[in-house]
Amino acid sequence: MAQQISESELVLMKIIWKNGGAALYSVIMEELEKDRNEWKNNTVLTLLSRLGEKKFLKVKKIGRKNEYVAAVTEAEYQTMQTNSFLDKVYGGNVKNLVSTLLRQDILSADELKEIETFWRKEE
Numbered sequence: 001m002a003q004q005i006s007e008s009e010l011v012l013m014k015i016i017w018k019n020g021g022a023a024l025y026s027v028i029m030e031e032l033e034k035d036r037n038e039w040k041n042n043t044v045l046t047l048l049s050r051l052g053e054k055k056f057l058k059v060k061k062i063g064r065k066n067e068y069v070a071a072v073t074e075a076e077y078q079t080m081q082t083n084s085f086l087d088k089v090y091g092g093n094v095k096n097l098v099s100t101l102l103r104q105d106i107l108s109a110d111e112l113k114e115i116e117t118f119w120r121k122e123e
Helices: 007-018 025-034 041-053 074-090 094-103 109-122
Strands: 022-024 057-062 065-070
Touching (some): 007 022, 007 025, 007 074, 025 041, 041 057
8 A cells, every 4th residue: 555645635634533433423523623623524524535445445335424434553654654655765774764763853852761671571
């Protein structure tokens, strides 16, 4: 699934993930309103339709309502995006990525120790 999703589509996916991986249209609209997002109904329906075409969402009929079900978990999406970024920007070289994070003080020494501890637990 090499498809990319837009920032707007990601907003909708985050609502669905936050809702346990499935949400009715009404729930999605409520969440958008909470975030002061004033997208029109047609805009939201178009974005949901695109996510379906890209195989990120499935639509389940519940009576006359549509439930939008994530076909990809948030963790799976994050992994896909991380791999894509790593390939595009660093040619797949994780060492260069970590080196950049350390040089630019994006990743602190303490965070690096946390990662090392995590890594050792996983082995």
